[in-house]
Amino acid sequence: MNTSQISRRSFVRMSAGAAAVGAAAKAAIANATILQPTSLAAPQDSASDSGRKIRFVSIGTGIRGCDLLRSARTVPTGICVGAADLYSTRLTAAKEAYGADIPTTGDYRTFLDRKDVDAVIIATSDHLHRRVTLDAVAAGKDVYCEKPMSHTVADGFAMVEAVQSGRRIFQAGSQRVSSILYEKARQIYASGRLGQVHFVDAQWNRNSPGGAWVYPIPPDASPQTIDWDRFIQDAPPHPFDPIRFFRWRLFADYGSGLGGDLFVHLLSGMQVITGINAPATRAYSSGGLYHFKDGRDFPDLLETIYDYPSADGGFQLHLHCNQNNADGDERLSFFGSTGTLVVTGRSVTFTPQNVTPQFEGYGWNGMTQAQRQQGMDEWHAAHPTPPPPFDPTGETFSLPKGYDDTAVHISNFFRAIETRQHVVEDEVFGNHAAIGCHLANYSYFHHNVAMWDPATKTIKG
Ligand SMILES: NC(=O)c1ccc[n+]([C@@H]2O[C@H](COP(=O)([O-])OP(=O)(O)OC[C@H]3O[C@@H](n4cnc5c(N)ncnc54)[C@H](O)[C@@H]3O)[C@@H](O)[C@H]2O)c1
Known part of the structure; x- marks a missing residue:
């Protein structure tokens, strides 16, 4: 085990005792800590300067996007200020998941123009992770992108390059790493x-x-x-097919x-x-x-x-x-x-x-009594002190019960935005996975x- 690898790496952690549900869980989520010392560029209207909540928009509010919104509601350090999805009914689902007041749109790019948006949470199908991440990074937003980070190897390296040259915080969405x-x-x-x-x-x-x-x-x-x-803009052309849309996996x-x-x-x-x-x-x-x-x-x-x-x-x-x-x-x-x-x-x-070292008799079963006794005597001579x-x-x-690793993962992302320090599941980690x-x-x-x-x-x- 290379423990130095571990100690160099960012860890966003909370104590086991603090993980209980209810008020204690909310407090623990708010107090999650980060140990990685690398600083990254702050968003335009820095949340860390003002101490205000991290303002994020949710892009892709299907099955996972709505779950993320429900978990994000329990994280006091951030606030959803918009939701975008290509399927209009899912904009209603997003409001039901987070709150009726959030603005919604079919085109996420309208949110990227807003200076008061710090970050995006991306939960689109895999093939659009690259496009949405690159657009968000180009607009100066920090990115939480669902797993798998990339749809192809080339997509992953393009995302790493964009995130690093834009000096953005990036977190991939395998929430277990924050558990x-x-x-x-x-x-x-x-x-x-x-x-x-x-x-x-x-x-x-x-x-x-x-x-x-x-x-x-x-x-x-x-x-x-x-x-x-x-939906198919970065995929081969195909006529409308609801099976492909809802069962894209x-x-x-x-x-x-x-x-x-x-x-x-x-x-x-x-x-x-x-x-x-x-x-x-x-x-x-x-x-x-x-x-x-x-x-x-x-x-x-x-x-x-x-x-x-x-x-x-x-x-x-x-x-x-x-x-x-x-x-x-x-x-x-x-x-x-x-x-x-x-x-x-x-x-x-x-x-x-x-x-524990011990005389192994099995290999002596095909030997004579005298050979076995000799083997045992030699073994004990070589091991004079009985092992503990x-x-x-x-x-x-x-x-x-009730522990929500997704809420902790989101909380760690918000904290990283505030401190400008890497999270454990950053772009390099997510790309390797x-x-x-x-x-x-x-x-x-x-x-x-x-x-x-x-x-x-x-x-x-
Ligand atoms: N971390 C986890 O445990 C976990 C669990 C489930 C899914 N996921 C991941 O979350 C992502 C979404 O999965 P899902 O099950 O929610 O899929 P889904 O099909 O239910 O939802 C995806 C949504 O993204 C929308 N979308 C696609 N392209 C868009 C775009 N350009 N702009 C706006 N909206 C767009 C679609 O309209 C759809 O509503 C996938 O990458 C998946 O692997 C992660």
Whole structure:
């Protein structure tokens, strides 16, 4: 474990005790702290100067956008001053999620012209993350962009370049990195109690149409209510199709399949716990489309084996998502030489392994009694002092009921805007996690090992 990587990195954290629901949770969210010392440019009308609330607009107010608005309502350090969406009904949904007073529009660019807007929260389909981020950065806004940060490798690097040259705060939207659960797991990992870790297993499974993105098509969906041309502006031309609009995750033109939807959360979690902030060097995927044969581009079972560099000499990450059986749900397991760390959606468990030196009799079973006795005598001569007894005590930590990691993640973003300091899931971190999705999909669709080439910043294979 390279603890210096961790200590250099930004961490936006709150205490476990402060994570309870209600007033205490609100206070804790307001008091989240940031440790990264890099300063970035302030917005035009600096919120940090005035001490006023961070003023943000929400771009894309569908399923996630409305959830973000509901969480943002509980964060006292910011205020939503507008919502934009291409589907007019979702502007009503945004008002219902946050408040009837927020101004709404079909064209987010009208908000970018406003000097009193500090930031944007982007929750559009993946293929528009780049365009909206670049527009927002060009207008001097700080950006919270949903995961996966990029739809392609090139998009990710274009976003990194724009954010850094514009000296903007950027946060990708894998909210688990701000959770006290992941902070607890990071602390256990950094303590060295796992020993050397060379194998990590991560999974996220579902077994329902909704879990496989077969989302409802509302009856009012039509070219009159949806600005289809704007939806497909960075994608190949296609006639209006409500299935493509509401179930965009099924199609490579707009989404990234299991890689972009679920892998990215597990990859971000792995990055924050291990302190590794780099792409995998190699990835190999397999899988298939077994159940949801509805014309989608992506498999409903995907598994990828990655090679990751680490201070211990590297590890294998086996990442798998199945939409045909929900057993196991969400789970990230680190198998170390002296212990195992398992992170689920709501808990962290550390279990030590008994590696106390002992005479191993099994290998002597095919020997004579005399040989076995001699082997035992020699072993005891080489180990004159009895080892300390094994302490099997592990550790378990569970999230408090009602804990909202999205609210904490939003709060951390607002705090970063105020202090002009990086958040942990900044543009570089988010780009590395997204590259993991692209490596997985590249290997799956090319039937080949995907190699990351840092010199050209491209995937080869
Ligand atoms: N962090 C999480 O846990 C989490 C959960 C779900 C989704 N997401 C991410 O959030 C994003 C949105 O997912 P979703 O499920 O809400 O999709 P969705 O289809 O329900 O909503 C997307 C909305 O964006 C709007 N939109 C698209 N382009 C736009 C533009 N140029 N201007 C304004 N509005 C535009 C669409 O009209 C739509 O209403 C995706 O990137 C997804 O991966 C993250």
